Structures are given as structure tokens and as C-alpha cells.
Amino acid sequence: MTRLGSLPPRDLERLSAYLDGDLTPQDAKNLEARLGREPDLRQALDELRLVVSAVRGLPEVRVPRDFTLRGADVTRPASKAFPYLRFATVLATALFVLTTGIRTVSSVSLQLGAAAPAVELSAEGQQELFRDAAGTSEPTSEAAAVGEVAAAGAAATQTPVGTIVAPPTPGPAGTASAAPAGTSAAPSLVYGAETGALGPSDETAGADAVRTARVAPPVDPVVVAQAVLGAGALLLLVLTVRSRRRR
Amino acid sequence: MAAPGVRSSGRVVGCLATAQAPRYDAAMDEPALIADARRGDVEAFNRLVLAHQSKAFNLAYRITGDGESAADATQEAFLSAYRNLRGYRGGSFRAWLLRIVTNACYDELRRRKRRPAESLEAVDEDSPSGDGVRAEDVFFSTNESPEASAERAEVTRAIERCLNGLPDEFRTVVVLADILALDYAEVAGAMGSPIGTVRSRLARARARLRECLEASRELSGEQVRLAEGRPT
Numbered sequence: 001m002t003r004l005g006s007l008p009p010r011d012l013e014r015l016s017a018y019l020d021g022d023l024t025p026q027d028a029k030n031l032e033a034r035l036g037r038e039p040d041l042r043q044a045l046d047e048l049r050l051v052v053s054a055v056r057g058l059p060e061v062r063v064p065r066d067f068t069l070r071g072a073d074v075t076r077p078a079s080k081a082f083p084y085l086r087f088a089t090v091l092a093t094a095l096f097v098l099t100t101g102i103r104t105v106s107s108v109s110l111q112l113g114a115a116a117p118a119v120e121l122s123a124e125g126q127q128e129l130f131r132d133a134a135g136t137s138e139p140t141s142e143a144a145a146v147g148e149v150a151a152a153g154a155a156a157t158q159t160p161v162g163t164i165v166a167p168p169t170p171g172p173a174g175t176a177s178a179a180p181a182g183t184s185a186a187p188s189l190v191y192g193a194e195t196g197a198l199g200p201s202d203e204t205a206g207a208d209a210v211r212t213a214r215v216a217p218p219v220d221p222v223v224v225a226q227a228v229l230g231a232g233a234l235l236l237l238v239l240t241v242r243s244r245r246r247r
Numbered sequence: 248m249a250a251p252g253v254r255s256s257g258r259v260v261g262c263l264a265t266a267q268a269p270r271y272d273a274a275m276d277e278p279a280l281i282a283d284a285r286r287g288d289v290e291a292f293n294r295l296v297l298a299h300q301s302k303a304f305n306l307a308y309r310i311t312g313d314g315e316s317a318a319d320a321t322q323e324a325f326l327s328a329y330r331n332l333r334g335y336r337g338g339s340f341r342a343w344l345l346r347i348v349t350n351a352c353y354d355e356l357r358r359r360k361r362r363p364a365e366s367l368e369a370v371d372e373d374s375p376s377g378d379g380v381r382a383e384d385v386f387f388s389t390n391e392s393p394e395a396s397a398e399r400a401e402v403t404r405a406i407e408r409c410l411n412g413l414p415d416e417f418r419t420v421v422v423l424a425d426i427l428a429l430d431y432a433e434v435a436g437a438m439g440s441p442i443g444t445v446r447s448r449l450a451r452a453r454a455r456l457r458e459c460l461e462a463s464r465e466l467s468g469e470q471v472r473l474a475e476g477r478p479t
Contacts, residue, residue, distance in 0.1 A: 017450070050457075058406060
């Protein structure tokens with residue numbers, strides 16, 4: 001058993017720190033005083049000094065090579081998520097392009113099937129309708145004619161073959177259906193058909209026409225999906241680039 | 248403050264000193280290089296690497312006990328240091344760097360524990376001093392007699408064996424304080440521990456080393472030489 005092994009931990013720490021010159025002057029002085037009167041403590045210090053000398057005598061090991069960095073070394077490797085993000089980005093972009101393409105093609109084909117002048121007339125008829133609804137209870141024959149054409153145009157917009165679904169009826173029902181034709185065809189046709197069937201009075205029909213004209217167009221779910229896909233693709237693109245960014 | 252002078256006994260082995268000394272750039276402006284490196288200047292960082300790679304590798308070698316693992320850990324540590332330079336908040340850059348090296352070595356040791364076949368004991372059989380060079384090949388100065396060289400090699404192997412037998416934290420503190428000659432504050436910075444913990448661990452580690460060396464009876468020759476005041 002060495003002296004060190006039987007030494008109290010506090011004394012061991014003091015001796016070790018003393019060897020390293022890490023004691024305060026006062027603590028060092030106190031320890032030196034003890035060393036002068038305690039042979040075991042002095043023996044323990046000698047043992048500790050031998051160990052420290054032996055360890056400090058170990059050779060410095062040769063560096064096998066330079067550890068300097070090259071440009072390629074400092075390039076941060078792509079994140080593990082990079083392939084997944086890249087796939088998701090491509091998928092979202094493809095879906096966005098696909099839906100946009102389909103929507104564009106269908107829109108063009110519908111426009112080709114519709115009568116362009118009717119749409120223009122429907123706008124004029126709309127203005128005429130507003131005047132009628134606000135001023136007179138009896139629609140003029142001119143307005144009725146415009147309404148008929150607009151209704152026909154709207155119907156044609158819904159059915160590319162040009163079939164007039166709702167028969168043009170003279171009077172307020174016809175004008176009511178014409179009102180929203182320039183903005184949204186489908187609801188106006190349904191509304192016009194209903195009002196025509198019920199046979200409302202002129203005043204009621206005029207008010208309905210104004211209300212119908214002010215109804216906000218419904219949100220097209222395809223457009224919403226497109227917007228979500230577009231935003232998602234953009235976000236994924238940013239994440240993908242960040243996942244493989246260099247320092 | 249008492250300064251018994253043991254620290255000044257740090258010996259530089261002849262052939263190693265000539266191999267390593269020229270790489271350190273004493274005139275370098277470390278804060279300026281760090282600032283440049285933070286802005287992405289790899290060359291500035293490489294000057295820091297050249298200044299510190301010897302201590303970094305020696306620390307890694309003494310912790311892992313294996314030249315190849317030490318080289319990998321050192322390279323990984325420098326790369327990590329470059330990428331995380333913004334995490335350096337001032338103080339001793341060397342201590343900050345050596346802490347990264349220490350952590351890289353601990354990672355390596357953990358990996359090794361998951362693969363028990365490559366234990367420190369197995370590595371210690373050959374006791375390579377880096378790059379496949381055995382300790383006795385690099386330890387001695389050229390004017391030492393063959394007998395003295397053989398004796399010193401035995402002592403070196405015994406010390407390395409005892410050092411490798413210490414718990415990781417004890418081995419690290421001994422390497423930092425005694426082999427790399429860092430002061431307590433730098434050791435604390437390199438280990439991420441309070442100075443009190445460093446002082447306590449170092450004392451206990453030295454006591455354990457003494458027990459180990461005594462048990463292997465390898466210290467006796469060194470003891471005689473030291474008692475006679477012969478140069479080591």
C-alpha cells in the first residue's frame with residue numbers, strides 16, 4: 001500500500017495542487033509547515049511527484065498528417081431529409097402544373113363553345129336590368145330581349161354544345177336570370193328557373209335580380225387546391241434548398 | 248504561491264521536437280484569424296489548425312489509445328469546430344477546441360464500447376504512437392544507449408497501460424494537465440467542468456496511476472533515475 005492510497009482525499013488534492021503551483025500562498029505555507037513535521041505526508045508528496053514526472057515524460061506523438069481543411073471538407077453534407085424533401089417538392093410541383101394545365105384547357109374549351117357576343121350583351125343587359133329594377137316595375141321589351149339573349153348565352157356557357165337549357169321567358173324571370181350571367185352562370189340559371197316557375201311579381205323579381213347580382217361568386221375548390229399546391233411547392237423548395245445548403 | 252517546479256520538468260523528446268516544432272505560427276493573430284474564419288475564410292482557419300493540431304492529436308491519441316481513431320477524431324473535431332465557430336464565445340480558443348476534440352474522442356469510445364472487439368486493451372498491445380509508429384521508435388533521443396532505450400520503452404509502455412486503464416474522465420484530465428501542460432482553468436474549459444472538479448479528479452487520477460505503476464513494478468527504474476537526479 002502506498003502513502004497516497006492511505007491519504008485523506010483532501011490532503012491528496014492539496015498535494016496535487018501544490019505540485020501544480022495551484023495553491024494560494026497561505027495554503028502553500030500551511031502545507032509546507034505540515035510537510036516539515038509529517039514524514040508520511042512528505043513521502044506521499046514524493047510518490048505523487050514521481051507519478052507526475054513519469055506521465056509528463058511521455059513523448060509527444062507525431063502528427064500523422066495535416067488536419068487542415070479543404071474546400072470540399074467544409075461542404076456540409078446534405079441533410080437526411082433532403083431526398084424526401086426533394087421528392088415532395090417534385091410531386092407538389094407536378095400536381096400544381098397538372099391542375100393548372102387541366103383548368104386552363106377546360107377553360108379555353110368552354111370559351112370556344114360559348115357565344116362571345118352573348119357574354120358582352122349580358123353585361124349590357126345587366127346594366128339595363130339595374131335601371132329597370134330601380135326605376136320601373138314593368139320591364140321594357142328591349143330589356144326582356146336582352147335578358148333572353150343573356151340567358152341563352154349563359155346556358156350556352158354551361159353546355160358547350162350551345163343548347164339552351166332554360167327557355168327564355170319574357171318578363172322579370174328572364175331578366176333576373178340575365179343579371180348574374182356575366183359573373184357566374186350556374187347559380188343565375190338555377191335561380192332564374194326557380195323564379196320563372198314560381199311566377200313572382202315584377203317588384204319581387206326586380207329585387208331578387210339585384211340581390212342575385214350582388215351575391216359574391218362562390219369559391220372554386222379547384223382554385224383553392226391550386227393555391228395550396230403552389231404555396232406548398234414553394235415552401236418545400238425552400239426547405240429542400242436549405243437542407244443541402246453549404247456553410 | 249508555491250511552485251515546486253515539477254511542471255518545468257516537461258521533457259521534449261529530441262526527434263519528436265524537430266518533427267513538430269516548425270508548424271506553430273507564433274506570430275499569428277489568433278482573434279483576427281478566428282474572425283476571418285467565422286466569415287468563411289478556410290485558409291485563416293487552417294492557420295489555427297496548424298497551430299493546434301499537435302495538441303489536438305496528442306489529446307485524441309491519449310484518450311483513444313489508437314492512432315487511427317485519434318486521427319479520425321481530430322479531423323472530425325476540426326471540421327466541427329469550423330462549422331460551429333459562432334459558438335465560440337471568447338476565452339481560451341485552445342480550450343474550446345480541445346473540448347470539441349474530447350467530445351469527439353468520447354463519441355469514438357462509445358462507438359468502440361458497442362463493438363467490444365476493439366477495446367483499449369487490444370489497442371494497447373501494439374501501443375502505436377500514431378501513424379503506426381511504436382512508442383519506443385519515437386520516444387528516445389538519438390544519443391541514448393540501447394539499454395537505456397529499452398528500459399525507457401518499458402517504462403513508457405507501463406505508463407501508457409496504466410493511463411489507458413483509468414476511467415475516461417480521469418485519463419482525460421491527466422492528459423490535459425500533465426501531458427499537454429494546460430493550466431487548471433484551461434483544463435476546466437476543455438472538459439466543461441468546474442475547476443474544483445478538475446483538481447479533485449486530477450489528484451485521484453494521479454493516485455490511481457501510482458497504484459497501477461507500483462503494482463506493475465515498472466516505476467522502480469524510473470524512481471531510481473529520478474532519485475539520482477539523472478536527466479530523463
